Structure formats: C-alpha cells, structure tokens
Amino acid sequence: MYYLYLLATLLFVIGIKQLTSVRTCQRGNRISEVGMLLAIVSVLAITAGVNWYTVMAGILVGAGLGALIAKRTPTTAMPEMVGALNGCGGFASAIVAMAFLIIDPVLKIEGKSLWDTGTVNAISTPATVFIGMVTFTGSFVAYYKLGGKKLVHPFHGMQRHYVHAALALVAILCSVWEVMTTSSVWLPVSTVLLAIVSGVLGVLLILPIGGADMPVVISLLNSYSGVAGACAGFVIMNPLLIVVGALVGTSGLILTQIMCKAMNRSLLNVLLGGVSEESVAKDAKEYKSIKSAGPDEVAMLLDGSQSVIFVPGYGLAVAQAQHVVRELADILQKRGASVRFAIHPVAGRMPGHMNVLLAESDVPYDQLWEMDRINGDFKQTDVAIVVGANDVVNPAAREATGPIAGMPILDVDQARTIVVIKRTLAPGYAGIKNELFERENCMMVFLDAKEALEGIVKEVKALAS
C-alpha cells in the first residue's frame, strides 16, 4: 500500500517538470491533479480509524469553497488569489502540527516533554507552526497589498528591523519552551503563543514590501508553504509529505530567483525593500517639456499609422483594460495596420501575467511578441503605445549606473511616435524619472488606461465614419 505514496510522488515530479514547458504544461497540471487524488485516496486507505464524518465534511466544505473562489476570481486578480490559497495551505500545516501535540501518545504520559518524542519531531513541530503561521498571515497581507489596499507598517527605519528581530527571538524562546515543558497546561499555552507571535511577524515582514515586488513575495511564500508541508511530514513521519513539500519548497525558491533576475533585483533587496518610500515622490516634479494629449489626438495619429506596437504594463492590468486594448487592436488591424503587443518578461502584476491576461481576452497568439524578438522592430514602427508601463521602457536602464542599470527594457524610444497612457507622472517602482516622457516624439495621455483606450476607440470610430 505504501507504494501508492511513491506513485503519487512520481506523478507530482513529472507534473511539475511538464509544467515548465509550453507544449506539455496542460498535461503536466493534469498529471499532478491525478497525483493529488491518488495521495488523498491512498492516505485514507492506509490510515486506520479515521472519523469519516470529519473527513467527508472537511473535503466537501473545502473543495466547495475552493471551487467557488477559483470560479469567481477574474484573471486580473490571479496573483492575489494564488497568494490567498497559499496562506490556506500554510495554516493547515500549522493546525496539523498543533493537533499532533494532542494526539502524540508519548505526550500523554506524565512528565514527558516534546523533546522525549525524538529530536526530529521536537524540531519540526515548532518549525511547522512558525513557518505555517508566517506563511498564513504574510500571504493575506500580500493578498490585500496586491488588491491595491494601502497598508502602513507601524514602525519606521531601523526600528522596524529591531522589532522584527525581537519578535523572531520571542518565537524562538516560545519554541524552546514548547519543546522543554512537561506540563500539560504550558504545552498548549506556549504553542498558541508561538502561533500568535509567528502570525504577527508574518504580517510585519510583508507589510513594508512594495506592491510591485509582491509577486516575488508570493513566490517565496509559496516556497515556505512547501517547507511547512515538509515539516508537517516530519511531525507525522510521512515520506510523501516530506518529499513533495521539499520539492515545492525548493522549486518555489528557484522560481523566486528567476523572477528576481527578470526584475534585476536581488532577493535580499526585495525583502528589505520599502526603505526608500519617502525619497521617491519628489523626483516626479523634475519633468519639463511634457506634451499632454487627449484621446482625440491619439486617434488622429493612429489614423495615419501603418504599424502599431502596444506595450502593456501593470497599469493595464490594474485598470482591467485588456478587453478594450484588444478592441482597439482589432479596429486598427481591420484598417490594414500591422498591430503587435510587446511583452516584457515582468509586465503585469507578476511575471507571465500579461500573457495570461491577453490570452484570455482573445488576443491572437501571433500578435504577442516577446521582448527579444520585437526590440529590433521599434525602429520601423509608426506608433508605440505604452499602456500603464514605466520602468520597463525607461532608457535609463541603458546607462552604466542607476537603480535600473542593466535591466532589460523594450526599445520603445526608437519608434517614430510614442504614446504613453499613464494616470500621472509618478515614478514606477524603481522610483526614478523616465526621460522618455520628455522626448520630442512622446505624447502623454494622463488618464486611467481603460478610460483612455475607450476614448481612443470612440474617436477612431468617429474618424472612420
């Protein structure tokens, strides 16, 4: 029977592997779903004496809620959804570790502490509670931040790091207390205290991280929830959980690293970010000779254009303008213009998000161009329309020094005319000025992406009739 665990594990490994290639990704996800089903069925077959009411009620309620949440989430909200789901997994692991303190037969004996249950168990129990709770509360902070809510950290500057360090120390002390106590009263007290402190720490750690960095954080928390699962596996001594948890833990870590690289940031830099919040805003006033335009002027410009490239960014996703941009693209294409979308690797609210968004609003595959393939073509392009993107088109990245030096960018500045749809001149995440906006051939449309594009569609239609 235990070989069913091995089979399930193999299915997960093959599933993850296939998820990394465009050709096989859909099959990969199916394989991993089958692996999960097999894991659940085999654990129920192997474990003696489960309470079927609890199992059935739990599975039905959980699956129902999960399905409901997945169905009701729009594609634009996908990143925060993944974050929230992740938090649920972490919480489940923490609860399991706490429940096993009650179940463990050794702990029922008078005068025995968690330490007497074995070193591995003594370490993994508080570790599961700690990592699980940090993942739980941290994920929900990430959820709210990605949803556009402004949350402020109660502490500033170095004080912040001291508070975090103090809380981590308290968590360690609680863990030691939990492991050493022989009292059946202090064991639950120390454990619950550990859970609370870990939860608070999770909130405070994620709070200062900037909204644009949240994808990296979610990816990292995803890795944590895997590690929490593996730790829970040590608590119950289950090889399936240990292997799969470790797999998710490290693959999540690699994915986090890949994302950091695409944004040209180090992981440490992301995690300690948010320090320069105050120094960001003032740069925006340094702009001179900005040319502002309305949707009507853009429509006139597009009327005489043969080739147009859209550069969608974070702002397009936030404004949910993916359908309008496709409508405009269709109109222009029908009139005989060549229309393409230039996709920066980190465009959108998380890497690869823009591909998902545009694919769902039926933008044809051949119109989506990756950065390396399209960069040479901007020279022969009449109009490049930047929708809600900033840092990924900032020519400052080509300079030798500066916050975004060396970051790969889209060479939008080489197009004959550039239209930038952006609500304000506020800087992007990098917090620096974008000299592109001052160029002779750049028009700024200061509107919400959806509003602006709807306006342009209307004007283009009016011009045609």
Added chain:
Amino acid sequence: MDFLYVFVFVIASLLGFEVINKVPPMLHTPLMSGSNAISGITVVAALICASGDGFIVQVMAFVAIVFAMINVVGGYMVTDRMLGAFKKRDK
C-alpha cells in the same frame, strides 16, 4: 529511522532545484499557481489527524482539511483556467 527521513528530505530538495530550470516567462504564473496547488499536499497530514481521538482533535482536523482542500481545489482550478486560456489561443 529518523535519519532516513532527513536523507529523503535533502535528496528531494535537490530534485526540486533540478526540475525547475529554464522556464519561459509566459509559464511563470501558471507554474507558481500549479506548485501552490501541490503544496496543498498537507491535506494528507490533515486527513491522518482525523484518526485522532477527542473532540478538539476532530475540530482541528476538520479546519485543517478545509483549508488544505481550499488550497488544493482552488489552486488546480485556477491553474487549469490559465492554461486553458493559452490553449484557446493556439487554435
């Protein structure tokens, strides 16, 4: 015995490093969401909890199963939807 589990953990971690290499940016989001669903594997531990005695343990098992299943079902459905959007586009 404990040593074997630690051994397995370390080898599985190395496997995780090996499995993910050279992912096209387009698949970052689905991959994250897919591996997120897999991290719901903790449902296995939650189900084992349901074999424990006592009301408190059963309540905790129930809560853990619910949260883990939200993670599993929600995660897989969201991932399927994203990958479905890619498929539609290929036609």
